[in-house]
Amino acid sequence: MKERLKKGGDRYHHGNLRDALVRAAEQQIARSGDIALPLRDVARLVGVSHAAAYRHFDSKQALLAEVAARGFEALTVALTAGAARGRGPAERLVEAAVGYVSFALEQPGAYRVMFHATLKPFTRFPRLAEASLAALEVLRALVREGLATKAFSGEADAAVMATWALVHGQALLVLDGQLSGPFGIDAAQGALAARTSMKRLLEGLRR
Amino acid sequence: MKERLKKGGDRYHHGNLRDALVRAAEQQIARSGDIALPLRDVARLVGVSHAAAYRHFDSKQALLAEVAARGFEALTVALTAGAARGRGPAERLVEAAVGYVSFALEQPGAYRVMFHATLKPFTRFPRLAEASLAALEVLRALVREGLATKAFSGEADAAVMATWALVHGQALLVLDGQLSGPFGIDAAQGALAARTSMKRLLEGLRR
DNA sequence: TTCAGATGTGACCATTGGAAACATGCCGGC
DNA sequence: GCCGGCATGTTTCCAATGGTCACATCTGAA
Structure with a gap:
């Protein structure tokens, strides 16, 4: 039973966080023109605490x-x-x-x-x-x-x-x-x- | 009376800090291959506190x-x-x-x-x-x-x-x-x- | 000689990447 | 159906960073 995001909106589990982080990071870098993006900003964009990213990426x-x-x-x-x-x-x-x-x-x-x-x-x-x-x-x-x-x-x-x-x-x-x-x-x-x-x-x- | 660095070695005033910082920064970046050098490291290389750099550069x-x-x-x-x-x-x-x-x-x-x-x-x-x-x-x-x-x-x-x-x-x-x-x-x-x-x-x- | 401006220092702040301990929710075996 | 383990997310904490500020030290010109 996946894909039932429509309802709650704010769920504890994101569902597709890894993918969402990658895309948000790409967009942020495109905007700023610089690699030096705060990981926290990326997480915030996705609506998640910055530490959550470390469940999906080593660094x-x-x-x-x-x-x-x-x-x-x-x-x-x-x-x-x-x-x-x-x-x-x-x-x-x-x-x-x-x-x-x-x-x-x-x-x-x-x-x-x-x-x-x-x-x-x-x-x-x-x-x-x-x-x-x-x-x-x-x-x-x-x-x-x-x-x-x-x-x-x-x-x-x-x-x-x-x-x-x-x-x-x-x-x-x-x-x-x-x-x-x-x-x-x-x-x-x-x-x-x-x-x-x-x-x-x-x-x-x-x- | 400039150019008497030979003696003391450790002087309160560096004498040519601006220039020294620029060169140290260049070398550090050449080594790491990355812009993201800690300003503190550059200052340390030159033998100066990191705050001293702000006497010569706005940022x-x-x-x-x-x-x-x-x-x-x-x-x-x-x-x-x-x-x-x-x-x-x-x-x-x-x-x-x-x-x-x-x-x-x-x-x-x-x-x-x-x-x-x-x-x-x-x-x-x-x-x-x-x-x-x-x-x-x-x-x-x-x-x-x-x-x-x-x-x-x-x-x-x-x-x-x-x-x-x-x-x-x-x-x-x-x-x-x-x-x-x-x-x-x-x-x-x-x-x-x-x-x-x-x-x-x-x-x-x-x- | 003195003192004003230039240069350097140490203490402090907010932000950042990362780790750790705790919280929550999903899923398969009973 | 329910229950416990595991994945996922949060809060809290830490050290390092860029930057500011008050204070210390030096230099040169009056």
């Missing part, structure tokens, strides 16, 4: 690791969906790049946590490590596809790195507002700018 | 802003020095990119602070804003030079953004150890990888 870091892991899983989906929009290896890579940056701008809280240094070494969070590699693998596959069909040339690893660096950098510069002053690029135009940049890089990868 | 953020501002100034120097190593506009831009990533890897503490979201809006730290724009201006000038001499083509802003995104992303991925597992790239090879990536992007910018 605040573990909660953040969960946010990050889900983020990488969503990123994998976004990359795949993006690639599916493109026709031909080159266009598929470009659209995946656009999907990447769009994801970062749509879920900034998750994206910041995903690449936050304090969550390394990944070894402490196996699910996070796995999710991270899975996302990277999508990019790798797209590059391999391009190389196999002679759409690009050169070394695979180098192409993957260049692509990843470009989209990662573009996403973070937009997220941090670094491009809003000098270039007038905010979150709305970020993905568009990424397409332009990625097309240029792709020209270089072709030969 | 911990203001101290970090100073670290960041100095970082951007050093980055400007690194970019200029890098560009000077290149012959011709294209090579100059590549070498500036290498200089950029090298700087980030050599001064990781400063680099992390420089792009940390909590220091925005820049408006609160005018010196930081100015230093940041000065560094960007070096990149802009290099791109303009390339366009003027027909070494590259296309729109200037787009080329600057793509370049900046590439080096920023490459620097952060290496710093965060994201490339060490999948690609075996650590700080030592980071700049080399940046050269490879930048050359590829440049091929795309040429046409």
